[in-house]
Amino acid sequence: MKKLIFLAGGALAALVAAEALLQALPVPDGIALAPPSPQWQTRRLEPGARTTMSFGWDLRHATHGTINASGFTAPFPYRDGAQVGAVIGDSYVEGLSTTENERLAPSIARSLGQPGTAIYNFGVSGASLPHYLGLARIVGQRYRLQWASLVIISHDFEEGFAPQAGMYHWSETPALIAYTPSKSYGLTEKIGRRSALYRYVRMNLKFSLQSLFSSGFADEGGASGCPRATLSAQDGRLIDDWLTALPGALRLSPDRIVLTFDSDRTAYQQMGRKPSPCKTRDGLALARLKDEAKARGFRVVDTAPVFAAAWARDHRPFDHAPLDRHWTGYGNKLVAQAISNALGPKR
Numbered sequence: 001m002k003k004l005i006f007l008a009g010g011a012l013a014a015l016v017a018a019e020a021l022l023q024a025l026p027v028p029d030g031i032a033l034a035p036p037s038p039q040w041q042t043r044r045l046e047p048g049a050r051t052t053m054s055f056g057w058d059l060r061h062a063t064h065g066t067i068n069a070s071g072f073t074a075p076f077p078y079r080d081g082a083q084v085g086a087v088i089g090d091s092y093v094e095g096l097s098t099t100e101n102e103r104l105a106p107s108i109a110r111s112l113g114q115p116g117t118a119i120y121n122f123g124v125s126g127a128s129l130p131h132y133l134g135l136a137r138i139v140g141q142r143y144r145l146q147w148a149s150l151v152i153i154s155h156d157f158e159e160g161f162a163p164q165a166g167m168y169h170w171s172e173t174p175a176l177i178a179y180t181p182s183k184s185y186g187l188t189e190k191i192g193r194r195s196a197l198y199r200y201v202r203m204n205l206k207f208s209l210q211s212l213f214s215s216g217f218a219d220e221g222g223a224s225g226c227p228r229a230t231l232s233a234q235d236g237r238l239i240d241d242w243l244t245a246l247p248g249a250l251r252l253s254p255d256r257i258v259l260t261f262d263s264d265r266t267a268y269q270q271m272g273r274k275p276s277p278c279k280t281r282d283g284l285a286l287a288r289l290k291d292e293a294k295a296r297g298f299r300v301v302d303t304a305p306v307f308a309a310a311w312a313r314d315h316r317p318f319d320h321a322p323l324d325r326h327w328t329g330y331g332n333k334l335v336a337q338a339i340s341n342a343l344g345p346k347r
Contacts, residue, residue, distance in 0.1 A: 029051065041179075049066075050065070082143050089132065095121070107332045126164060130170050130171075148258070149259075154283070157281075243292055261302050299343065
């Protein structure tokens with residue numbers, strides 16, 4: 001019994017020491033969702049928080065930032081009715097894994113020769129195409145937009161079918177999208193967020209109950225061969241209706257809207273895996289979205305030729321793969337310049 005008490009006391013002391021040490025290190029912090037609010041019902045981060053992000057067991061690529069009063073990653077307040085450009089997207093736009101002045105929105109501002117406050121960032125981690133449209137409707141009403149750019153990444157079509165709290169998802173109603181209400185954090189979640197040890201285990205070590213009980217022998221490559229992927233008539237209607245609704249939501253003509261499509265960067269960076277030759281439903285959907293957007297007069301940026309040219313010239317990585325596949329400050333700079341070019345007069 002004494003040995004058991006001794007072991008339990010030693011384990012507790014080790015946990016306390018680990019917590020104290022990690023509190024002093026750049027463990028991810030300040031990345032909590034704001035509680036539901038009548039002023040802004042969709043998902044956003046806790047206003048006024050100071051954020052820290054790092055990756056891997058050794059806390060690499062540590063960055064810090066500010067969440068403004070509107071709940072977005074910007075070091076300045078957003079003013080209702082402001083005449084601004086808007087950047088809408090998911091975590092690529094949110095930019096927690098890059099330093100504050102290297103994120104996409106301020107990089108676009110520099111490319112355009114404008115102050116950082118002239119561009120508002122509406123990046124929401126985990127967002128997808130239907131949520132971008134929902135945000136566009138809110139942003140278009142609240143601000144006087146001069147232009148907008150939406151960053152579209154892989155899985156943005158298919159992820160839109162899975163409802164998430166505080167997010168919009170696809171709907172077969174005339175509204176095209178439907179909203180899943182936000183939820184408040186419970187006491188256990190709030191306590192967990194305060195623990196640096198908990199955040200380190202979950203975010204840096206990527207540990208969860210699912211990983212604990214998984215065998216570890218899953219084939220990441222999936223089944224051999226390429227299953228045949230097709231778009232249904234309903235998929236096509238969702239894409240077409242999304243493009244039809246977007247200009248009205250933003251209160252902009254299509255030629256003042258830039259759709260920016262991310263590409264697979266492993267082909268250039270040789271990160272140990274080759275891009276899959278398989279055509280997926282999501283890939284087909286985004287290809288159709290890109291082609292249809294061009295036909296309707298939207299400005300379109302395809303990052304594939306942008307990254308290919310930069311890699312041939314500089315051989316400089318665009319992300320921190322395999323730890324983090326979000327764009328680095330260098331990647332943001334390349335994409336920002338492409339968006340800036342797209343916003344110029346058409347040739």
